Amino acid sequence: MHRTKVRIVEDALDANNTIARANRDDFDRHGVTVVNLMSAPGAGKTTLLERVLAEPLGDIRVGVLEGDVQGSYDADRLASLHVPVVQLNTDSGFGGECHLDANMVRSALPSLPLHDIDLLVIENVGNLVCPAEFRVGEDVRAMVCSVTEGEDKPLKYPLMFRSCELVVINKLDLLPHLDVDLDRLLYNLEAVHPGVRTMTASARTGDGVDELRRWLLELTAGHDRGAAAVV
Amino acid sequence: MHELSVASAVLETAQRHAERRPVTLVALRVGRLRQVVPDSLSFYWEIVARGTVCDQARLEIDEIDARLHCAACGHDWTPGWPEFHCAACGASDVTVVAGEELEVEYIEVQEHEAVTAGREEAACTGPR
Numbered sequence: 636m637h638r639t640k641v642r643i644v645e646d647a648l649d650a651n652n653t654i655a656r657a658n659r660d661d662f663d664r665h666g667v668t669v670v671n672l673m674s675a676p677g678a679g680k681t682t683l684l685e686r687v688l689a690e691p692l693g694d695i696r697v698g699v700l701e702g703d704v705q706g707s708y709d710a711d712r713l714a715s716l717h718v719p720v721v722q723l724n725t726d727s728g729f730g731g732e733c734h735l736d737a738n739m740v741r742s743a744l745p746s747l748p749l750h751d752i753d754l755l756v757i758e759n760v761g762n763l764v765c766p767a768e769f770r771v772g773e774d775v776r777a778m779v780c781s782v783t784e785g786e787d788k789p790l791k792y793p794l795m796f797r798s799c800e801l802v803v804i805n806k807l808d809l810l811p812h813l814d815v816d817l818d819r820l821l822y823n824l825e826a827v828h829p830g831v832r833t834m835t836a837s838a839r840t841g842d843g844v845d846e847l848r849r850w851l852l853e854l855t856a857g858h859d860r861g862a863a864a865v866v
Numbered sequence: 867m868h869e870l871s872v873a874s875a876v877l878e879t880a881q882r883h884a885e886r887r888p889v890t891l892v893a894l895r896v897g898r899l900r901q902v903v904p905d906s907l908s909f910y911w912e913i914v915a916r917g918t919v920c921d922q923a924r925l926e927i928d929e930i931d932a933r934l935h936c937a938a939c940g941h942d943w944t945p946g947w948p949e950f951h952c953a954a955c956g957a958s959d960v961t962v963v964a965g966e967e968l969e970v971e972y973i974e975v976q977e978h979e980a981v982t983a984g985r986e987e988a989a990c991t992g993p994r
Contacts, residue, residue, distance in 0.1 A: 638890060639977050643883050643970045647875040647894070650882075734871065764868040764901070768968075793948040794901050826949045829958030 651769055654737035658744070658772025665749040667698075668858040669757060670851070671773035673795065675788075676761030678781040679805040681709045682838035684756065687848055688716045695855050698752035700743055702735040702760050709758065721746045725760060734765035737772060754855045763788070767795040774858060777801040782810055786820035789827040796824060801832045803847060808837040872902055872968065873910035879970045880920055889923040891974035897930045897965035904929065923973070932965030 646652070662669050674680050688697060698719045701710040710722040723743045725732035732739070740757065747755065757773065759766045776799040780788060783806055789796040796802065802824060810817060821833060834850070836843030880892045892911075896902045904927045911925040934950065935942050938957035945953070950960050 637977050638974050639887075640972055640974050641883050642972045643879065644972070645879055645883075645970050647872065647879050647968045647970055650878055651875065732871075765871045768868070768871060768900075790948050792901075794899065797950070826951065829950055829960065 655770035668855045669773045673759045674779040678779045700757045736769040740771040763792040775800045781806040789823040793827045869906040887975035893971045895969040897967040899965040933963040
């Protein structure tokens with residue numbers, strides 16, 4: 636019996652990234668723009684989505700993939716919006732996975748009406764750590780950060796804040812009741828991710844929701860142009 | 867939480883390259899920007915590796931310091947806290963040179979003439 640050294644030099648997440656690329660290819664083939672929406676639990680992803688999708692998003696057809704450890708509470712809430720919503724539960728994993736990975740999203744592809752949508756919003760499991768590690772085939776990553784979480788969160792979870800192209804600061808209506816300094820929060824965000832696009836919003840009052848709707852519209856329209864250029 | 871996901875991903879990579887041979891060592895390079903806590907990763911490693919070819923494998927974690935480079939002034943430095951503006955000139959055109967690794971560098975496996983019954987059992991995934 637002897638020992639052999641096997642040289643690997645491989646990113647531990649290579650297997651996930653390979654599947655993520657396959658997902659991305661499938662989305663591209665159908666001309667679907669994909670946003671991976673992430674946040675801490677309770678930051679307001681679902682409420683914000685309810686607001687954003689309350690009215691048609693121009694002529695863009697939207698679908699939602701809801702990732703949760705258990706249950707279909709969020710999918711049920713979105714069901715009244717008349718957009719296709721597919722629920723994905725992660726509790727078949729080891730104690731319930733705390734994030735979506737590329738393979739889980741792949742397993743949901745047959746349930747998604749890719750022919751009939753232009754934009755897919757994947758609402759990830761609420762968690763500021765693990766979802767940042769796992770690409771799922773998205774075009775862009777967006778996150779919701781509520782002011783109630785405190786101004787230090789970008790400094791504590793730089794991996795997540797650095798991985799996103801857009802950060803929506805939510806629950807702005809609560810600011811008068813908090814000791815949180817919004818400028819300090821934005822300063823910390825800029826320190827961790829220089830130049831990242833930021834928006835402020837209140838899903839409760841609807842403030843800032845139009846800006847997010849415009850961002851999604853432009854993102855989807857831009858993606859279409861990109862796809863046309865390739866053809 | 868994070869370390870459990872990372873441990874599972876490392877295990878998957880090691881298993882794929884082990885080709886059913888028992889693994890004695892897994893050498894991992896982890897950049898400090900990945901926010902992985904080595905003790906926590908080692909703890910979860912023992913749990914996820916149980917009953918696999920990596921059951922007896924030691925996880926060796928090599929932590930890589932973060933290195934940032936400023937495109938504006940050429941300054942290279944190791945940040946003390948998460949600040950991605952240049953420490954010398956303040957520019958924001960900063961790239962990460964090192965510190966984002968999560969790389970299985972190599973594994974050590976035992977080559978066997980005759981695989982023991984126990985190991986064969988662990989490696990067998992098909993129906994009996």
